[in-house]
Amino acid sequence: MPPRQFDGSLVRAARRRRDMHQRELGELVGVSGATVARWESGKDFPKGEKLPAIATALDEPLDELFPHEGPPDLQLLRCDAGLSVAEAAEVLGASRAPVANAESGRRRLNASYIRPLAAAYGVTEEKLLAAQDRSFGVRPTPPSDDQQTAPRTIGEKINFLLQYGSTDETAMSDADIARLVNQHAPGAAITADDIKELREGAATAAPDEVRAGLADAFQVPHWLFGDDAELSPMVQEFLEAVRFIGSIRQGQVLGLAARGSEILSMKAMADINRLVGELRHKLSEVPNKE
Known part of the structure; x- marks a missing residue:
């Protein structure tokens, strides 16, 4: 078949x-x-x-x-390249056994076979290795927190900052956020229900004054709540920094001391140093090196 x-x-x-x-x-x-x-x-x-x-x-x-379900395995990659097992083996200068064994999940390809076979199949080496995993019944691992897609919409950014950006023990409520937004941007006139709709994805648009008020409420640069389209390298770097800082706060990463930044506010930098100091005090095995 x-x-x-x-x-x-x-x-x-x-x-x-x-x-x-x-x-x-x-x-x-x-x-x-x-x-x-x-x-x-x-x-x-x-x-x-x-x-x-x-x-x-x-x-x-x-x-x-001729449809198929799910991502390709090795057999599908080979067939879609129009190659028989013998022709694929000829590319490798080997017998049919390495190709047949890998496709049937009996023995993985030799590392030296990956590049020429990927080229013959017209795919990247990463795609070939992923297809080999599927031939062996290995399912892709769900992304960890550190591998999650960066937040793009206003609501995703609010949730992201609530999870990783707060240095307080208690995260802000929707009412707290609305109050701070209105305080920093009086023309916003936003309510707790409005914040909830943004966080839950029921609403995705917001005027510029609300975006600016959210940035001030979370003490982040205004451009973070700007365009929801493709994120610039600067925004991605900033979000990764926030995620890393949040991991420190949650006790997942130790050994960081902040010296200064053009992106983070002075209060945020002070909070980072305070948190790291507390962690080092509590966990004596963490070396106190800058």
């Missing part, structure tokens, strides 16, 4: 739409017309590496004519 879903009736319909005979399709993909007839009647199936050629000959998108 090919690694993609194969329905002979769909092949027949696509061929007829192009007024193509079975013999003509067979010539284009390197088989006889009788073989095409067996495919279309469901009596036989093409090899997986033939599917890209069939889709090309019929001028149909591969994923639409």
